[in-house]
Amino acid sequence: MGRSPCCSKVGLKRGPWSTKEDTLLTNFIHQNGEGQWRSLPKKAGLLRCGKSCRLRWMNYLRPGIVRGNITEDEEDLIVRLHGLLGNRWSLIAGRLPGRTDNEIKNYWNTHLLKKLKTAGIQPKPHTHFPKPTKKTRLKKTRPTKAVTLTVTQTDHPPKVKVYLPKPIRVSPALPRSDSYDSLASGASNSDASHAAEKVEWPPLFELAEGNYPAGEVEEDFLLGGGFILPLLSRSDSMSSDVSMLEKVYDEYLRLL
DNA sequence: AAGGTAAGCAACCGCCAGCGC
DNA sequence: TGCGCTGGCGGTTGCTTACCT
Numbered sequence: 001m002g003r004s005p006c007c008s009k010v011g012l013k014r015g016p017w018s019t020k021e022d023t024l025l026t027n028f029i030h031q032n033g034e035g036q037w038r039s040l041p042k043k044a045g046l047l048r049c050g051k052s053c054r055l056r057w058m059n060y061l062r063p064g065i066v067r068g069n070i071t072e073d074e075e076d077l078i079v080r081l082h083g084l085l086g087n088r089w090s091l092i093a094g095r096l097p098g099r100t101d102n103e104i105k106n107y108w109n110t111h112l113l114k115k116l117k118t119a120g121i122q123p124k125p126h127t128h129f130p131k132p133t134k135k136t137r138l139k140k141t142r143p144t145k146a147v148t149l150t151v152t153q154t155d156h157p158p159k160v161k162v163y164l165p166k167p168i169r170v171s172p173a174l175p176r177s178d179s180y181d182s183l184a185s186g187a188s189n190s191d192a193s194h195a196a197e198k199v200e201w202p203p204l205f206e207l208a209e210g211n212y213p214a215g216e217v218e219e220d221f222l223l224g225g226g227f228i229l230p231l232l233s234r235s236d237s238m239s240s241d242v243s244m245l246e247k248v249y250d251e252y253l254r255l256l
Numbered sequence: 257a258a259g260g261t262a263a264g265c266a267a268c269c270g271c272c273a274g275c276g277c
Numbered sequence: 278t279g280c281g282c283t284g285g286c287g288g289t290t291g292c293t294t295a296c297c298t
Contacts, residue, residue, distance in 0.1 A: 014267080015266090015268095015292085016267075016292085016293095035284085037283075038282080049268090050283090050284095051284090051285095052268075054285085055266090055268080056266095060266085087287065087288085089286080089287065090285080101287085102265085102266080102267085103265085105288085107264095110263065111264090258298105259297105259298090260298080261298095262296075262297090263294085263296090264292105264293085264294080265291105265292090265293085265294100267289100267290085267291090268288105268289080269289075270286105270289100271287095272285090272286085273285090274283090274284090275282085275284105276280105277280090277281090
């Protein structure tokens with residue numbers, strides 16, 4: 001197969017983007033749409049690698065991108081999803097409207113790791129499902145296209161053709177609170193009555209590893225190697241929390 | 257005020273999977 | 278069926294800024 005050269009580095013600009021470059025890229029995409037990243041720089045008059053253009057667009061110029069000020073809700077969700085999904089930044093970002101995988105990844109590495117360590121929590125990748133190593137990376141999904149899924153278990157048919165939606169990039173137009181609440185309550189987006197239910201998240205950093213009352217921690221999470229989250233079943237809100245995570249987990253399995 | 261260090265984050269890199277020919 | 282192209286992902290780098298001495 002051979003790795004295709006991303007771009008000839010010769011003569012291409014690197015480093016931070018200027019306002020002019022941003023404008024050129026934005027205008028071009030507004031007129032011609034996304035895609036064709038390789039040929040885009042030339043057509044748009046940019047001395048940039050196509051990859052670089054895509055990254056700039058996806059992470060900063062795309063409409064609906066929210067920059068900075070990650071709220072406590074979002075932070076909470078990131079930590080929980082990370083416990084569930086591991087370093088699947090794109091999947092986690094898909095749950096946070098307007099946030100990009102790069103931003104979440106940076107936020108995790110600079111803020112949350114520190115915070116979790118301070119709280120005595122050792123974040124470990126979840127091992128319920130294969131970690132996306134080079135060999136077992138998550139099959140990508142594209143909208144309305146047939147995707148061949150390889151099932152690793154031997155007692156299953158080896159390949160199944162299914163139609164999968166593009167993974168869960170929640171519409172930026174959707175108010176964050178709506179998305180969050182519907183997730184937390186385990187309701188579909190269309191279920192307004194459920195979406196109205198507010199869920200109080202348990203305090204995340206108050207409980208350090210080892211401080212859990214016996215029998216109240218979700219055992220699967222511990223056995224699975226996930227770092228400990230306060231998945232306690234003390235109240236309705238707690239069970240909503242668990243059900244939300246289960247929902248995300250189910251969704252994840254479907255994507256696999 | 258100057259120099260050193262740490263933190264934050266934008267951007268790059270390498271790799272992989274899917275698709276079309 | 279194999280090859281090349283393309284898009285996308287996660288890990289890492291290195292520049293910039295803030296803070297400290």
